[in-house]
Amino acid sequence: MTTRRTVLTALAAFSALGLLTACGTSDAATDEIRPRDQKGSGTAINLGPEQHRVRTAKVDAIAAKLPEAVRKRGTLSLGVSTGSAPPLAFYATDDRTLIGVELDIATLVADTLGVKPEFSPVSWENLFVGLDSGKFDGVFSNVTVTEERKEKYDFATYRLDDLAFEAKKGAGWKVSGPADVAGKSIAVSSGTNQEKILVDWSRQNERAGRKPVDIKYFQNQTDYYLALQSGRIDAYLGPNPTAAYHVASAGQTEIVGKFSGAGAGLQGKIAATTKKDSGLVEAYAAALNHVVQNGTYAQVLKRWGLSSEAVPASEINPPGLPRTKN
Template sequence: MRNPWTIPVAVALLTLAACADPQTSAAPKGNDASVVAFDTSANQKHITSAKVDSIAAELPAAVRDSGKLVVGNGSAGGGLPPLGFTADDNKTPIGVEIDIAHLAASVLGLTPEMQTTSWENLFLGLDSGRYQVGISNIGVSELRKEKYDFATYRLGLHAFEAKKGSGLKITGPADISGKKVAVSSGTLQEAILLDWNKQNVAAGRPPAEPKYYQQASDTYLALESGRIDLYLGPNPNATYHVATAGKTEIVGTVSSSYPVQGLVGITTKKDNGLVKPLADALNAAIADGSYAKVLAKWGLQSEAVPKSLVNPPGLPKDKQK
């Protein structure tokens, strides 16, 4: 499965309560990955909310009458924890994206029908109507908005991961000057690193030294042995790794669409009538606290949004990967 952050999102700058600068911050205060205990069982209970009749009434009649919401999730092949991945029984889909599907559907009075597919087939399924919505870390972009509608539910963040006890705090380009930083080739993480290097050189500081590894296991071995100082990768992946391996820590985050803040959204075929009730359902869940419980379950509190937005400004077309 392809890395879902290689095609992230962008929106106008958001004011976040947790930090003054929404594009970069030190280790996220909302996360405590070291104490997250991930439930990977197949029979786990999904966090839901009460049905709101007035929001359910906004649904297209055919969807409301069917009683179900057909959800495509691009986590085929085992998935990517803690987003969408396979439970201990090797068949049941679990993760924050699956829980978001159950949460939104519960407010609408619908039962989610989860269908796991590949990333490419997810969009083909949306186009054909096989899936009514896609919930799979899909970033808002101006190019995608030509075909799809979005109801946002998470920030798009990358995380700087370091060996536990490193003492590093990354809040901007100066903090990586002279450091050895691992990134994956061709990703937006690499683009951020190269952009920060340009800023460091312009300011008379030594650039960071990019490092590339073929496998995540090789990257983490280099990090733990001290051969590299930092690894810049998707925040959810880093959160899961920190909690399960116990040898590293998150020392800073940066927007997936630096220098503007990225957003991830529930995705539907354009003008199919679903995006407003989905956003209203998410906002009801935000208001009653159930949304916060979902993110806390997967250690992703730092990616919480204060409000679900419909089709906000997205990643510019010239930056779409």
């Protein structure tokens, strides 16, 4: 999970390279960050442990959809990925408190269901290990619906899934398809849908007689950004929310291409994920639809700058990212 200390370390490293100017403002007293070009207007992002989260009331009819064992327990065990970054799921300025849009949405769902959310930060692959073993009742961690995952898991959607290519400001190129990344050095996180898309694009380039993509992998978010600023990579392909957050707060990069996380021809969806036939997905979808309707969902997305990724309603197991063709 990205901590405030990690973010500050990365910014210090950018400064040491002579590549960072003060393009974001922060207030230590209020633990807020705001892009400098907002000049006091717009939505400041609260990075402190006192989140004052948007909350909602229990709805008995929706809570009744929970399996009896979960209702009696009174808690939801939820996994979040330690590989996430602002504004998805990360640590507050105290380096202990988990915050982010994913936790806020999960909290609204738990409120509606009348249970307490208990968040467990784990590595990406252990999100699914936790679901398989029954350790987690669900995962709220930027998980994209895919056809392959639907064989083992049930999904209730809550955000659009968009990916972004982030490059050094003034790079002078745009990405609209596979040809634009032929021969380019692109970083991506292992085991993600964006990796699958990039690998597929690289294969398309080779079949068309173009150079493949030079795909790079690093250990953490800070390493990606340092490699980008030092010129070791041409771009980083990751979730649009984290890219947009980094562009606004650091000010030295730009989005050079934005795509659906499900690939061409299908809008990707981010979803609450639970073990298949666990009996939880209907409760999650009903709770999500309730908070969409009562406006608290929109409030959460707005406070994290993600209003453009809102969905009009939660869908259960919609069409997902197709299987990768060999």
